[in-house]
Amino acid sequence: MRLLNQLPYALESWARRVIGPFGHVRDVSGTGPSACRVWELARPDRTTRFILKTARGATAYRAETFAYRHALPALPPGGAPQLLDSSADHLALLLTAVPGRPMDDLRLPPTEEREAYRQSGALLARLHTAGDLTPPRRAEAEAERDGAPDRLERRLHSCGGLVTARERALLRALVADLATSGPLPLAFVHGDAQPGNLLWSAAGRAVWIDFERSRFAPAVQDFVRLATGPWADRPALRSAFLTGYGRRPGPAERHALRCFAALDAVGALAWGPPNGDDEVTARGRRTLDLLVKGEVA
Numbered sequence: 001m002r003l004l005n006q007l008p009y010a011l012e013s014w015a016r017r018v019i020g021p022f023g024h025v026r027d028v029s030g031t032g033p034s035a036c037r038v039w040e041l042a043r044p045d046r047t048t049r050f051i052l053k054t055a056r057g058a059t060a061y062r063a064e065t066f067a068y069r070h071a072l073p074a075l076p077p078g079g080a081p082q083l084l085d086s087s088a089d090h091l092a093l094l095l096t097a098v099p100g101r102p103m104d105d106l107r108l109p110p111t112e113e114r115e116a117y118r119q120s121g122a123l124l125a126r127l128h129t130a131g132d133l134t135p136p137r138r139a140e141a142e143a144e145r146d147g148a149p150d151r152l153e154r155r156l157h158s159c160g161g162l163v164t165a166r167e168r169a170l171l172r173a174l175v176a177d178l179a180t181s182g183p184l185p186l187a188f189v190h191g192d193a194q195p196g197n198l199l200w201s202a203a204g205r206a207v208w209i210d211f212e213r214s215r216f217a218p219a220v221q222d223f224v225r226l227a228t229g230p231w232a233d234r235p236a237l238r239s240a241f242l243t244g245y246g247r248r249p250g251p252a253e254r255h256a257l258r259c260f261a262a263l264d265a266v267g268a269l270a271w272g273p274p275n276g277d278d279e280v281t282a283r284g285r286r287t288l289d290l291l292v293k294g295e296v297a
Helices: 009-019 058-074 110-128 135-146 148-162 165-180 219-227 235-245 251-271 278-292
Strands: 024-027 037-042 049-054 083-087 092-096 186-189 198-200 206-208 215-218
Touching: 009 049, 009 083, 009 092, 058 083, 058 092, 058 110, 110 186, 110 198, 110 206, 110 219, 110 235, 135 148, 135 186, 135 215, 148 165, 148 251, 165 251, 165 278, 186 219, 215 219, 215 251, 219 235, 219 251, 251 278
Parallel strands: none
Antiparallel strands: 024 037, 037 049, 049 092, 083 092, 186 215, 198 206
16 A cells, blocks of 8 residues: 655655655645645654655745755754755755654643743854855845845735735834844844744754745844744743843844834735735734834834
């Protein structure tokens, strides 16, 4: 009986050449319209597991492959999956499987939850110092701020009536302030640091996954989806994360955090509705509401 009916034959053949025989395949792809395809592979006795992931496009493939080859080795063992091989032909990555479940699927005791965020901060601190910030990469990172006004206007155009005139004025003012926020520490960022990409294992270990949006950018960008997500309701998680991270954001970063949150909000509201992604739409609305109330920190 063939158990691999969910896995395209070309990917199956490539994976077998890399890791040898496997007899169990489980589709573990996300459910949203932007989710990439992900399979869990296991040896016939199921003692060893692997992850086979196909990127959403060439840009995401290149970003994630670069992260695994050049940045993630800076993390301590077990802090992220390891890359076994990649295929530009299939836009595929073959990774070690790591234990744990996404934080947004868990309900942990407060002490354990704080420890998970402390560890996550320590891991991101290591990631942020990884990668060689060459002059071209520094320019890439600085372009995240310099190009913000144009990105905002493109996204606002796509939002239609989802953003009121008053909210548009606030968003434009916030993003315009990026130019005066002062120098920002640059880093190699995860790019989508949020609870769904943070795993927590029964052994008490935090792991970051999904690096398809990783790039060189201001370090504070990795705080946006945490500040507008779990930190907004539970400031103790922010404190725990920053303890692990090893420093608190400076004044320029605290200011820039709100500016980048404005971009993230309007990006979610521009993308979510036309793609039928209610979760992304809700995240954009929540972020915008927090900005209006002045509660992003």
